[in-house]
Amino acid sequence: xxxxxxxxxxxxxxxxxxxxxxxxxxxxxxxxxxxxxxxxxxxxxxxxxxxxxxxxxxxxxxxxxxxxxxxxxxxxxxxxxxxxxxxxxxxxxxxxxxxxxxxxxxxxxxxxxxxxxxxxxxxxxxxxxxxxxxxxxxxxxxxxxxxxxxxxxxxxxxxxxxxxxxxxxxxxxxxxxxxxxxxxxxxxxxxxxxxxxxxxxxxxxxxxxxxxxx
Amino acid sequence: xxxxxxxxxxxxxxxxxxxxxxxxxxxxxxxxxxxxxxxxxxxxxxxxxxxxxxxxxxxxxxxxxxxxxxxxxxxxxxxxxxxxxxxxxxxxxxxxxxxxxxxxxxxxxxxxxxxxxxxxxxxxxxxxxxxxxxxxxxxxxxxxxxxxxxxxxxxxxxxxxxxxxxxxxxxxxxxxxxxxxxxxxxxxxxxxxxxxxxxxxxxxxxxxxxxxxxxxxxxxxxxxxxxxxxxxxxxxxxxxxxxxxxxxxxxxxxxxxxxxxxxxxxxxxxxxxxxxxxxxxxxxxxxxxxxxxxxxxxxxxxxxxxxxxxxxxxxxxxxxxxxxxxxxxxxxxxxxxxxxxxxxxxxxxxxxxxxxxxxxxxxxxxxxxxxxxxxxxxxxxxxxxxxxxxxxxxxxxxxxxxxxxxxxxxxxxxxxxxxxxxxxxxxxxxx
Numbered sequence: 001x002x003x004x005x006x007x008x009x010x011x012x013x014x015x016x017x018x019x020x021x022x023x024x025x026x027x028x029x030x031x032x033x034x035x036x037x038x039x040x041x042x043x044x045x046x047x048x049x050x051x052x053x054x055x056x057x058x059x060x061x062x063x064x065x066x067x068x069x070x071x072x073x074x075x076x077x078x079x080x081x082x083x084x085x086x087x088x089x090x091x092x093x094x095x096x097x098x099x100x101x102x103x104x105x106x107x108x109x110x111x112x113x114x115x116x117x118x119x120x121x122x123x124x125x126x127x128x129x130x131x132x133x134x135x136x137x138x139x140x141x142x143x144x145x146x147x148x149x150x151x152x153x154x155x156x157x158x159x160x161x162x163x164x165x166x167x168x169x170x171x172x173x174x175x176x177x178x179x180x181x182x183x184x185x186x187x188x189x190x191x192x193x194x195x196x197x198x199x200x201x202x203x204x205x206x207x208x209x210x211x212x213x214x
Numbered sequence: 215x216x217x218x219x220x221x222x223x224x225x226x227x228x229x230x231x232x233x234x235x236x237x238x239x240x241x242x243x244x245x246x247x248x249x250x251x252x253x254x255x256x257x258x259x260x261x262x263x264x265x266x267x268x269x270x271x272x273x274x275x276x277x278x279x280x281x282x283x284x285x286x287x288x289x290x291x292x293x294x295x296x297x298x299x300x301x302x303x304x305x306x307x308x309x310x311x312x313x314x315x316x317x318x319x320x321x322x323x324x325x326x327x328x329x330x331x332x333x334x335x336x337x338x339x340x341x342x343x344x345x346x347x348x349x350x351x352x353x354x355x356x357x358x359x360x361x362x363x364x365x366x367x368x369x370x371x372x373x374x375x376x377x378x379x380x381x382x383x384x385x386x387x388x389x390x391x392x393x394x395x396x397x398x399x400x401x402x403x404x405x406x407x408x409x410x411x412x413x414x415x416x417x418x419x420x421x422x423x424x425x426x427x428x429x430x431x432x433x434x435x436x437x438x439x440x441x442x443x444x445x446x447x448x449x450x451x452x453x454x455x456x457x458x459x460x461x462x463x464x465x466x467x468x469x470x471x472x473x474x475x476x477x478x479x480x481x482x483x484x485x486x487x488x489x490x491x492x493x494x495x496x497x498x499x500x501x502x503x504x505x506x507x508x509x510x511x512x513x514x515x516x517x518x519x520x521x522x523x524x525x526x527x528x529x530x531x532x533x534x535x536x537x538x539x540x541x542x543x544x545x546x547x548x549x550x551x552x553x554x555x556x557x558x559x560x561x562x563x564x565x566x567x568x569x570x571x572x573x574x575x576x577x578x579x580x581x582x583x584x585x586x587x588x589x590x591x592x593x594x595x596x597x598x599x600x601x602x603x604x605x606x607x608x609x610x611x612x613x614x615x616x617x618x619x620x621x622x623x624x625x626x627x628x629x630x631x632x633x634x635x636x637x638x639x640x641x642x643x644x645x
Contacts, residue, residue: 011487015532015533032416032417094409094413095410095412
């Protein structure tokens with residue numbers, strides 16, 4: 001079950017689950033979670049980095065409105081990774097420090113420290129709300145440009161859940177460059193989602209919402 | 215045929231004092247108290263004796279903030295259903311908000327409400343009028359004419375967003391309280407629960423508590439400078455309590471109230487996306503609940519009212535963001551308030567917030583228990599435990615966040631203007 005709206009209906013999965021007798025897979029409930037994306041991101045990261053215990057993962061961009069972020073945060077925390085978030089301060093939700101998540105106001109400071117960057121999509125509809133003044137300014141401060149990538153360690157992976165705004169949050173050269181594991185994410189996504197369906201059909205029950213960081 | 219009624223062995227709780235005396239109340243057939251204490255022998259008069267067995271009598275218990283849905287949404291709630299819910303809960307008076315369809319923003323609408331309530335309601339219903347026409351923020355509604363017709367206060371719900379209009383409204387408002395729900399909608403944004411780590415975790419948009427306290431602060435400043443009588447309802451945050459405490463200490467004429475759900479629940483109870491706990495303003499933190507209780511204890515908070523906002527089943531049976539805010543609160547007002555405040559706050563102080571203080575706030579003159587009066591009173595068994603079963607509510611909204619909880623304290627008799635209008639099945643009437 002998924003919703004096209006970016007903001008509506010967090011927790012709708014729980015509502016639906018209570019009315020159905022078969023497994024429900026959460027394909028994104030508003031701002032809340034997108035568990036299969038979280039799983040495929042972690043799978044892809046492990047493929048490239050090995051165990052994520054002690055690894056440093058940066059989530060970059062609109063954390064506030066991102067269900068991808070909300071699934072990655074809880075999954076990465078369970079796997080023992082060190083998590084840094086960076087983005088416009090208006091798009092960093094409150095309370096992250098309660099889960100030991102580090103907030104980096106200046107992207108350039110942390111790039112040399114990270115084992116992977118998960119770049120989130122700039123959601124244009126947010127711009128109308130005035131969370132940041134312009135796409136140009138966003139790119140200048142938080143875009144993962146070709147130049148900025150030079151600060152990354154050579155083994156660092158770059159992920160993006162798609163669709164990419166090329167030239168805004170991520171330069172094309174970077175998206176298609178040596179750090180990028182985006183196509184692996186796509187391939188792994190098929191396998192992970194097949195596995196989820198196979199598991200649920202054979203096990204029964206509903207396992208959609210990881211329900212937070214515990 | 216009984217011509218006299220005697221309520222014997224009742225313990226009268228005077229909200230103004232800590233005293234409570236066992237007494238007998240004898241009323242004639244017109245409902246007028248003809249004697250206190252002495253029960254006459256049967257000498258030609260038949261007398262109906264109701265033994266209250268030491269249970270507690272409280273005069274003029276009221277619910278000072280209910281959203282009726284009549285006129286306009288009689289499928290959700292009517293004056294008849296809400297007032298019967300009140301009657302069976304030991305509530306002898308309701309104060310209705312004017313946010314009906316059409317809204318109560320003219321003297322004719324005030325007249326309609328009063329006419330309709332006489333036709334259908336089980337307890338007296340008084341109405342507030344709108345501050346501005348249609349509650350649209352401007353221009354001012356005919357507050358003086360509405361007051362002449364019997365409107366006991368004025369409210370647009372949220373405080374007026376235009377500070378200049380708010381000044382005018384406070385200056386112009388006749389000698390009646392202006393009931394203000396302090397809320398800044400720009401700061402509140404699209405929020406549905408209190409801002410904080412929990413909102414982040416659940417992916418729900420948050421409302422910072424300053425969306426409330428900023429408006430409390432602004433409107434206190436306006437009252438101090440330009441006059442008017444502001445009553446903030448409901449207040450839910452520690453900062454609001456502190457601001458109002460400070461204003462009262464300075465002698466600024468402001469009062470405030472809160473609702474029992476802010477005393478009994480916190481935002482963490484919403485985990486699992488419980489739509490029954492979706493309310494505006496949103497549930498806050500334990501620290502705020504604590505501050506509200508302290509505010510009731512020291513008299514900063516004057517009123518406890520249900521903020522009854524009934525909804526249909528479907529308005530709540532959906533996901534959290536889509537669900538309508540509000541709870542069906544009349545039938546849990548008394549037990550939930552007692553649950554939250556006992557034993558920390560003495561009973562007469564709790565009951566004052568539910569009777570004498572809101573009565574005084576709205577300038578309502580109602581007789582107490584004295585010879586010659588036709589009293590409205592309720593009798594409560596304060597030791598009886600009750601498991602709340604929302605599906606037995608008399609309100610048309612038979613849902614509640616208190617459903618299934620066991621609370622202590624139950625109404626057993628309700629008298630309106632000297633007439634017994636309802637008794638609990640545990641209290642058979644002898645004739």
